[in-house]
Amino acid sequence: MPAKVPERLLALYSLLVARERPLSRAQIREGIEAYRELGSHAAFERTFERDKAALRQLGLELGVEHRYGEPVYSLDRFGLWLPEVRFDAGERLVLGMASRLWEDPRYGEEMDRAVWRLGLPASEAAHRSRIAVPGLDPGGHGFEVVLSALPRGEELSFDYRPGDGLTRRRRRLRPWGVGQRFNHWYVSGWDPERGEPRTMRLSRMSGIVSGPSDAPEPPPGFSMTRTLEDLADSGGARLRLRFAPGLLPVVADWLEAGTGLRRDPAAGEPERREGVVVLRAEVTDLEECCRCLAEVPGEVEVESEDLGPKALGEVWGRVAELTEAAARLTRLLESAPAQDAGAPHDPEAPRTRRRESNPRRFLRLLDILAYLGSRPGTTVGELAERFGATRRQIGRDIDAIAAAGDYLIGGGDLRIESLDGELYVHLTQHLDRPLRLPPEQVLRLLLAMRLLAEVAPELDPTIAAVTEKLARVAPEDSLDAEQVSIRVEPRTSGIVDRLRSAMEGGRSVVLAYRSRGREAATPRRVLPRDLYTTNGSWYLSALSLEHGDERTYRIEAIERVEEDASDAVATPAEGRRRDAAAASRPGRESDAVAPDLARPGPGVTPSAPDAARPERLLVWISRGAPRIAEQLDGETLRPLRLAEDPAPGVPREGDVVDIELRDRSGLRRYMLHHAGCVAPLGAPGWWTRA
Structure with a gap:
């Protein structure tokens, strides 16, 4: 039987570690039976090249020298093994908490392995803290490229779209630091073209690749924390939006999310003139603003002296492109063979186990x-x-x-x-020593430590001690703790602090809360049970004292938290149920940018018939937009390649996903917002009915 890849890699690693002198390709093939079993020399060459690349990808650099005209190989042992580092009980607790903050399952597994190597048992690594901490969302492949380039001093090359523009141009940046603020990741560093430091939002960078750089290193005293403090989330161009009163809840959703539009802080309440609502807003991102307008094409008028006629024309041109892309994809998929998409959904059927790499x-x-x-x-x-x-x-x-x-x-x-x-x-000697953590893993742990320090200042001394020790477990001079930072905004922190205090004391509170699709906030008497986050957004799970069931509330939709005059207190049984519910939560729930589209919305309970027999829908989701499948909380059934391009720049490869449908019109708006990337499969007329 041919050797499996992990066993062959382990044999190669063991052979190189055991030999003090470099080995030639012939010696390596002679020393490992799995290579000799390959038969031909060409098969060995291909397999050995793949194995070398796999080791290098994991940070196990193979040194190459040339002796007598042929290459010889050895492991670069500098910084290969973990130095001795010990953590006390409090430090282990904090380290275990930090390791659970990354939402991506792949990152979670990497963090588990990292803390195992640092001496924490699985039980401590899996500790679920009672301290409410927002999860960390890596935000796509670009984040991994940035984290890899940062400690290596490499340069990034990418396409960048500014917040006030709709076109991209190629840019370069040698990263000095990375951090999160306003629920966005930012990369700060040296711009070789402009000859000065720049800070860019990661979500506006695409096609990121890294390579060698001769740009300057971070100056002494560089701090990503100070860089984030200097960032302003001030709006761009000011707009006046005119629309029918029935659209006010939709526009309110846009302003609350703040990704494309935000209420003008200088403006008062929306004005109502002859059956039309006039609302003043600021643009936070022009592309996202266009995507919001595309949700209800032609139903919202826009006026802006700041943008001017030419820029407004470009906005409406972009809106037309998005709506046409959505319509084109819908036409392509209306006649698709939905019956072949997969077996009927069985909620009791076990999910397919994800294969380990x-x-x-x-x-x-x-x-x-x-x-x-x-x-x-x-x-x-x-x-x-x-x-x-x-x-x-x-x-x-x-x-x-x-x-x-x-x-x-x-x-x-x-x-x-x-x-x-x-x-x-x-x-052999050295195989009994754990490997040193790669710089990327240390950076992820340091970012999690920064987040803990933001929301749990009482842990500051312990966090500082752990951070100092973590800096010693990465290769020497590969990174500085000041190159990473996290900032939680005071408003969010204040609301969470009050909810956490009520939850720990078992006290009820009154929320001023605006449900999606509603114009204004209304009071809700709740007993907080759990605080959690998905993809950077905070959620409260609480017992609704008016309805007697548990509901979910978006923290961003809570205008204020007040003490409940009736002072309902959780009974011991309720407290035990709350703890059991928290302990049984299967990891972090999937994100819901619009959580009520494909399942019950936060703070909203579906009608009894819908709750008993929820409608299901098959949708096609582009491989170029993997986050959509997470947001819709669907189950992937099979791949489906389109016969024609769905939209410019959107790949034809996609997946058929089975979702639970709760709000047909809301899902239609979501599909328009993500035009060309998601549409119903094999459902003629669905778009019109929505």
Whole structure:
């Protein structure tokens, strides 16, 4: 049977670690049975090149020298292994809390592995803090490229669209720091073209690639925290919006989200003139403003002295492009064979297990080896508890380690034995040492620490101690803690503090809350049970004292929090139910930019028939817009490639996704907002009915 990739990588790593002198390609092939089994020299060359690339991608650099006209290889051992670092009980608690803040499951698994390497058992890493902390959303592939380039001093090249424009141009930036404010990620650094520092929003950067740079390093004393403090979320051009009164809830949703438009702080309440509402607003992002207007094409008039006739013409041109892209995609998908999209949705059917990547498995095998090497006699059960896995999973890992040892000629460098249920390994020198954390993982932990410091200042001394120790576990001089920062706005922090205090004290409060689709806020008496976040947005789960059931409320839609004069207090049974609900939450819930489109909206309970028999809908979602599937909380059934292009710049590859439909007209607006990227599948007339 051909060798599996993780076992082959482990054999290659073990061979290179065991040899003090560099090895030629012929020596490597001779020393690893898995390479000899490949047969032809060409097959070995292809496989070895892939394995080298996989190790380098994981931060295990292979040094290359030339001796007698041929390349020889060795592992670059500088900064390869983790220095000794110890955390006390309080520091372990904070580190475990920080490791759970990243919402992306891939990042969560990486953080788990990082804190395991730092000495935290799985039980501490998985600790769910009672402190309400917003989750960290990486915001797409570009974030990973930035985090990788930052400690390496590389330069970014990308297409950039300014907030007050609709066109992109190629830009360059050598990043000095990265941080989050106003629920957006920002990258600060040196702009070689302008010859000065610049700060850019990550969501406006696309097509990001990295490469060598000769731009200057961060100056002494550079602080991303100060950079974020100097940012202003002030609006751009001022507008007057005119629309029918029935559209006021829709416009209110736009202003509350603030991604494209925001209420002009200098303006008062909306004016009503002869059956028309006039509302003053500011543009926060012109492209997002166009997407808002495209939700109700032709139904909102716009006046603006700041933009002028030419810019307004470009706005309406962009709105027309978006509506046409949505219509075109809908026409392409109306006749699609929906019946072949997949099996009927079964809510009781288990979800398909996500396949673990080969590099991720290889790293876990290395971590298990390091743990066994320093603790001989460990049992399978102890390993399962240590790494948060099942006994069956650990058993497969042990078999994989044994197979990797078999692939080494002689097998003496890597051998594993089981005596009376206890495991013992025979290792070459250094295999019993854990790998040093790559800079990207340290940066993610540091960002999480920054966020903890923002919302839990009582932890500041402990956070400072952990941050200092984390700086020692990355390769020397690869990063500075001042290069990352998080800022939570005072309004959000104040509301969350009051809700957290009420939740911990078991007291009820009165919220001034505006539901989506409503014009104004109304009072809601609630008993707070849980605070959580998805994709940077805060949510409150609370018992509605008026309705007697648990509902979800958006923090951004809460205008104020007041003490409840009736002072309802949670009973011990209610407190236990609240704790059980928090403990049983399956990770962080999926994001809902418009949560009531495909499932019950926050603070809104569907009618009984809908709740009992929710309608389901198949939609096509472009592969170029993966966040839409998360936001609609759907289940991917199969891929579907379109016969024609759905819209300029939108890939034809997509997925058929099964969603639960709650608000037909709201979902239509959402599809218009994300024109060309999502549409109903095999449902003629759906668009018109919506």
